[in-house]
Amino acid sequence: MVYLYFGALIFFVFGAKIRAFVTGENPSQTAYSLSMSICDGFSPLPKSSNFGQKTKKISAPKYIRMKYLLGVTLDTLNTWFQERGQPRFRAGQIFDWLYKKEISDIMQMSNLSIDLRYALDKEWKAHGIELVKIQTSDDQQTYKFLWQLHDGKRVESVLIIGENRDTQEAQRRTVCVSSQVGCPARCAFCASGREGLLRNLEPDEIIAQVYEINRWLQKERGERVSHIVYMGMGEPFRNYEAVLQSIRTMIAPDMMGISQRRITVSTVGVVEGIQRLASEDLKVNLVLSLHAPNQKLRQKIIPYAREYELQSILEAMYDYAAKTKRDITFEYTLLAGINDAPEHAHELVELLKNKQCSVNLIPYNPVAGLKLEKPSHEAIRGFRKILDAGNIISTCRYTKGDDIAAACGQLALQKS
Numbered sequence: 001m002v003y004l005y006f007g008a009l010i011f012f013v014f015g016a017k018i019r020a021f022v023t024g025e026n027p028s029q030t031a032y033s034l035s036m037s038i039c040d041g042f043s044p045l046p047k048s049s050n051f052g053q054k055t056k057k058i059s060a061p062k063y064i065r066m067k068y069l070l071g072v073t074l075d076t077l078n079t080w081f082q083e084r085g086q087p088r089f090r091a092g093q094i095f096d097w098l099y100k101k102e103i104s105d106i107m108q109m110s111n112l113s114i115d116l117r118y119a120l121d122k123e124w125k126a127h128g129i130e131l132v133k134i135q136t137s138d139d140q141q142t143y144k145f146l147w148q149l150h151d152g153k154r155v156e157s158v159l160i161i162g163e164n165r166d167t168q169e170a171q172r173r174t175v176c177v178s179s180q181v182g183c184p185a186r187c188a189f190c191a192s193g194r195e196g197l198l199r200n201l202e203p204d205e206i207i208a209q210v211y212e213i214n215r216w217l218q219k220e221r222g223e224r225v226s227h228i229v230y231m232g233m234g235e236p237f238r239n240y241e242a243v244l245q246s247i248r249t250m251i252a253p254d255m256m257g258i259s260q261r262r263i264t265v266s267t268v269g270v271v272e273g274i275q276r277l278a279s280e281d282l283k284v285n286l287v288l289s290l291h292a293p294n295q296k297l298r299q300k301i302i303p304y305a306r307e308y309e310l311q312s313i314l315e316a317m318y319d320y321a322a323k324t325k326r327d328i329t330f331e332y333t334l335l336a337g338i339n340d341a342p343e344h345a346h347e348l349v350e351l352l353k354n355k356q357c358s359v360n361l362i363p364y365n366p367v368a369g370l371k372l373e374k375p376s377h378e379a380i381r382g383f384r385k386i387l388d389a390g391n392i393i394s395t396c397r398y399t400k401g402d403d404i405a406a407a408c409g410q411l412a413l414q415k416s
């Protein structure tokens with residue numbers, strides 16, 4: 001009996017460690033995820049008051065990485081060249097190749113001597129992600145990119161081509177980027193959240209998603225990426241430093257030069273992340289994944305929501321709007337029989353009344369293996385009517401790319 005007991009104990013502890021070794025996860029998280037059944041839509045997370053620390057423990061990849069050029073500052077590159085007796089303008093030359101000419105292969109940077117190119121190439125690469133495959137929707141309006149990371153993990157990005165509704169919209173080329181592998185939020189309706197958080201992405205791994213899609217878009221359609229949304233896998237504020245570095249790279253005029261007004265960060269409501277972003281010298285757009293008009297229902301839909309009271313999240317959002325003069329948006333995924341009833345709409349009106357904001361309604365797009373359903377057209381219409389009557393500005397966005405499973409996290413979790 002005693003042997004049996006110790007046998008079971010050893011199996012539990014080392015089973016988790018073996019899987020952690022293979023997947024790169026934190027063993028304690030692995031043990032935890034082993035104990036979770038496949039998301040039934042409403043499995044609550046155990047209360048954790050120290051979620052940030054968990055993320056920190058697993059954030060550093062265990063693999064030896066090269067140095068990556070995307071996201072590195074001019075000062076850092078200058079130092080590297082100066083240490084090798086090279087003039088300061090070399091760093092500017094690299095920036096020119098990388099961001100203006102969009103050449104990422106060091107050996108093609110022809111105004112550097114061959115010896116210098118070899119020396120650079122030995123230590124640096126442009127970035128550490130590789131394209132695995134691209135899936136295209138039937139209407140050719142949505143493209144999903146699956147990337148492999150240096151440690152074998154996978155993430156995805158989605159490119160959305162603007163519709164021809166009006167000129168401005170038609171010109172949009174929006175890339176939805178991932179900021180983590182997996183996601184700690186575990187939203188009931190999301191494929192990415194099912195496995196929990198595996199690790200944070202490094203800055204180059206975030207930036208490269210946009211960089212490479214931009215190059216692909218130019219080659220295939222003669223177009224450029226115009227908008228970035230941090231709405232792929234992951235909670236951006238749980239990988240704050242890397243996300244911030246990626247935003248700074250995307251907006252810097254001598255780097256990617258994208259207007260920060262065209263960049264949107266989406267959060268499930270990490271209060272200190274919202275507050276920190278408000279204190280930066282930035283004016284990017286901010287979206288809160290709200291999904292419910294009250295704390296109780298919200299916690300059922302987003303287990304991570306129990307970390308912060310809804311009122312404190314809303315206060316941080318309004319404060320962000322006041323400081324940055326940017327409008328804020330609330331995303332509300334309509335789930336049949338869960339949050340799409342008229343009483344939910346009335347409660348939402350009460351929650352947001354007299355605030356400068358808009359609500360983006362997203363009818364749920366079914367994900368294989370989750371027991372959730374699409375709302376009916378009547379329910380969507382009725383919900384919107386109540387918001388209209390309550391003077392809440394709303395839009396209704398139908399998920400694009402259903403045929404290629406473009407809802408977040410669906411591709412990266414497929415094994416093929």
Ligand code: SF4
Nearest residue numbers: 183186187190193234
């Ligand atoms: S919907 Fe977004 S925040 Fe929620 S689990 Fe998925 S990736 Fe994370």
